[in-house]
Amino acid sequence: MYKIRTNILYMDHYTKEKIIEGIRKEDDKIIFYIYEKCFKQIKHLIKINNGDDNDTKDIFQEAMMIIFAKIKNNELNFECSFSTYIYSVCRLLWLKELEKRRRRCEKFFEGDNYIDVDNDVIELFEKNERRKLYLKHFNELSEACQKLLTLFLNGVPIKEITKIMGYSSDQHTKNRRYRCKKTLIDKIRSNPEYTELKNEKYRDDNEVPRW
Amino acid sequence: MKNTEMIMKYLDGELEGEELKWFENELKNDPQLAEKFILHKEVNETLKDTDSIRFRKKLKNIYQTFINSESTTRNANKNEINNISLSIPKYKNTWFLIAASLAVIITTVCIFYMLKPKTYNNEKLFSMYYKPYETDASYRSIRTDFSLFSQGLRIYKQGDFKGALEKFKLLTENDNAFIPANFFSGISFIEEGQIQEAVKSFKFILNQNDNGLIVHAEWYLGLCYLKTNENNKAIDQFQKIVENNLFYQNNAAEILKQIKQ
Numbered sequence: 001m002y003k004i005r006t007n008i009l010y011m012d013h014y015t016k017e018k019i020i021e022g023i024r025k026e027d028d029k030i031i032f033y034i035y036e037k038c039f040k041q042i043k044h045l046i047k048i049n050n051g052d053d054n055d056t057k058d059i060f061q062e063a064m065m066i067i068f069a070k071i072k073n074n075e076l077n078f079e080c081s082f083s084t085y086i087y088s089v090c091r092l093l094w095l096k097e098l099e100k101r102r103r104r105c106e107k108f109f110e111g112d113n114y115i116d117v118d119n120d121v122i123e124l125f126e127k128n129e130r131r132k133l134y135l136k137h138f139n140e141l142s143e144a145c146q147k148l149l150t151l152f153l154n155g156v157p158i159k160e161i162t163k164i165m166g167y168s169s170d171q172h173t174k175n176r177r178y179r180c181k182k183t184l185i186d187k188i189r190s191n192p193e194y195t196e197l198k199n200e201k202y203r204d205d206n207e208v209p210r211w
Numbered sequence: 212m213k214n215t216e217m218i219m220k221y222l223d224g225e226l227e228g229e230e231l232k233w234f235e236n237e238l239k240n241d242p243q244l245a246e247k248f249i250l251h252k253e254v255n256e257t258l259k260d261t262d263s264i265r266f267r268k269k270l271k272n273i274y275q276t277f278i279n280s281e282s283t284t285r286n287a288n289k290n291e292i293n294n295i296s297l298s299i300p301k302y303k304n305t306w307f308l309i310a311a312s313l314a315v316i317i318t319t320v321c322i323f324y325m326l327k328p329k330t331y332n333n334e335k336l337f338s339m340y341y342k343p344y345e346t347d348a349s350y351r352s353i354r355t356d357f358s359l360f361s362q363g364l365r366i367y368k369q370g371d372f373k374g375a376l377e378k379f380k381l382l383t384e385n386d387n388a389f390i391p392a393n394f395f396s397g398i399s400f401i402e403e404g405q406i407q408e409a410v411k412s413f414k415f416i417l418n419q420n421d422n423g424l425i426v427h428a429e430w431y432l433g434l435c436y437l438k439t440n441e442n443n444k445a446i447d448q449f450q451k452i453v454e455n456n457l458f459y460q461n462n463a464a465e466i467l468k469q470i471k472q
Contacts, residue, residue, distance in 0.1 A: 013310070026266055028273060035277040061270050068266050131257040138258065153259050182215045185250060198246065 019082045023064075024071050034064070038083045042090045048109045049094060059097065063089040066124045080115050088114040093125055130197045137187040145180035152177055214244055218251045314461050331469055333445075337438045340462055343372075344398050344427060360392055367395055372402035390416055394424045397431060401438075410435045430459040437466070446470060 014022065014033055022030025042063075043056040051059075063086050070076040078085045091114050098108075138146060144165065151161045162173045188194050220226050221234055238245050257263075331339065363378030376399045382392040397412030413435065416428040429452055436445035449470075452463035 026269055028269070031269065031273050032277060035273060039277065057274060061267070061274065064270055065263065065267060069263065072262065127253075130253060131260075131263070134254045134257045135264065138254075149258065153255060178216060178219065181219060181251075184254065185215060185247070188250065188254070189247075 016082045020071055020076065023068055031064075034082070034086070035060075038086050041083070041087055045087070045091060045110065046094055050098065051094065055094070055097070059090050059093050060086075062093055062125055062128060065128050066121055069124055069128075070120075075118075075120070078115065078117075084113055084115060085117070088117045089121055092117055092121055096122060096125065126197065126200055130194075133191065133193055133197065134184075134188060137184055137191070140187065141180060141184060145176075145183070148173070148177055149180055149184070214247055215251075218244075218248050221248075222251060222255060333437050333440050333442070333470075336466055336469055337434055340466060341401070341431075341434045341438075343402060344395075344431070360389070363392070364395065367399060372399040375399050376403065388419070390419055390424055394428060397428065401431065401435065406435050406438050410439075426458045430463070433463065433466070437470075442470060 014030060019030055019034065021027075023034075039056070039060060042060050043053070046052075046056045046059060066089060067076060067086065080088075091110060095108065138149075141149075148161065148165060151164065156164075158170050158173055161167075162170050165173060165176075167173045167176065217226070217234055221231070226234055238248060359378055359382055363375045363382070366378060367375035376396060379392045379396040379399065382389050383396060393412045393415050397409045397416070400406070400409035400412060410432060413428040413432040416424050417432065419425075429448065433445055433448035433452060436442075436448055446467065449463040449467045452459050453467065
C-alpha cells in the first residue's frame with residue numbers, strides 16, 4: 001500500500017527531522033502542524049481515560065515542553081514516527097497524572113501504537129511542574145522586583161542595574177534584590193503545591209539531596 | 212547572616228574561605244537549608260531559561276489559534292467517545308490553503324504546457340489513481356464490538372481484504388451506522404472487484420452527517436464510477452471534489468481533464 005497521493009501535500013509535508021528542527025527553531029508553522037496532526041489522538045486517549053479538554057491541552061503542552069528540552073539538550077532519540085513518540089510521551093504523562101489524582105481507572109484504554117519512552121521524561125515533567133509554580137509566583141511580584149531579578153540573572157553589572165532602576169546606591173540595589181528574592185522564595189515555599197512537588201522529587205530521588 | 216543571604220552569596224560566588232567551608236558543611240548537615248538551596252538554584256535556572264519561557268508562551272498562542280481554527284471550520288462532534296479517532300488532517304488552515312492553491316496553479320500550468328498530453332481510458336486512469344486507503348492511525352472506542360473492528364483492520368492492513376470484509380460485514384450487519392466499518396468495507400469491496408457494493412458503502416457514508424471519512428468516501432466513490440465506466444456520474448463526482456474537497460482536489464482535476472479529453 002502507499003500513501004494517498006494527495007496526502008503528500010499535507011500529511012507528508014514535514015519529515016520527522018524537519019519537525020524536530022522546527023521545534024528547535026520554535027517555528028510556528030511546524031508547531032501548528034504538530035497540533036493538527038497529533039492533538040486529536042491525544043484528546044481521544046485522555047477523554048476515554050477520565051480526562052477532559054483542559055487535561056488534553058495541558059498534557060499536550062507538557063509533552064511539547066519535554067520534547068523541546070530534550071531537543072535543546074541533544075537528548076532526543078527515537079526510532080518511531082514523531083506522532084507515535086508524542087503519543088507515547090502524553091500517554092505516560094497522563095498515567096502519571098491519573099496516579100497523582102488517585103483516579104487510575106481499573107482499565108487504561110490505549111492503543112498499541114506507542115513506545116516505552118526514556119525514564120527522564122517523568123523527571124522533566126516534574127521539573128517543569130515546579131518551574132511553572134516558580135514562574136507563577138515570579139509573575140506575582142511587582143514589576144520592579146521582576147525587572148531587578150531578571151537583570152541580576154542576566155549578569156548585568158550592579159552599577160548598571162542601579163542606574164537602570166534609578167536607585168540611590170549599589171547597596172540599596174542589593175538590599176532590594178535580597179528582599180525580592182526572599183519574597184519570591186517565601187511565596188513558593190508557602191504554597192502547598194510546592195510541598196507536594198518537592199516531596200515527589202525527593203521521593204523519586206529516594207533521599208534528601210546531599211552535596 | 213540569614214540563610215537566604217548566604218545562599219544568594221554562595222550562588223553568586225561571593226563566599227570565600229572559612230565562610231564558604233562552613234556553608235558547604237551546613238548544606239551537608241541541614242536538610243532544610245539544603246532544600247532551600249535547591250529551590251534558589253532551580254528558581255534561578257528557571258528565570259534564566261528564557262527559551263523555555265518563550266516556547267511555553269508560543270505553545271499557548273498556537274494552541275489558541277488551533278482551537279479557533281477548529282471551531283470555525285468544524286462542528287464539534289458531541290459524541291466523540293463513540294466515534295473513531297482518525298488522524299485526518301484538517302485542510303482549512305492558511306498554510307494548507309496556500310499550498311493547495313499553489314499546487315492547483317502549478318498543476319494547471321504544467322498541464323497547459325504539455326505539448327502532447329497523453330490520454331488514458333478509464334481503466335488506466337483508475338489504476339493510476341486508485342490505491343487502497345492506508346491508515347497508520349490508532350483506533351480506539353468504547354464500543355463493545357470494537358475488538359472485531361480492530362481485528363478486521365489488522366487483516367485489512369495485511370492486505371487480506373476478503374478476510375477483512377468478513378469481519379466488517381459482521382459489524383455492519385449488526386449496526387449499519389458504524390461508519391469506519393463501512394468505509395473500510397468499501398475499500399475492501401473495490402479490492403475484491405465488487406464495485407457496486409463499494410458504491411453502496413461510500414454512498415452510505417456520504418449520507419451521514421459530519422464524519423471525517425466523507426472526504427475520502429467522495430474520492431473513492433468517484434473512482435468507483437470511473438471503474439464502472441459511468442462517466443457522467445464520475446464527472447459529477449470529481450467536479451464536486453474539485454469544488455469542495457481540498458484533500459483530493461488536484462487529482463480530481465487531473466482526472467476530469469483526462470475524461471473530458
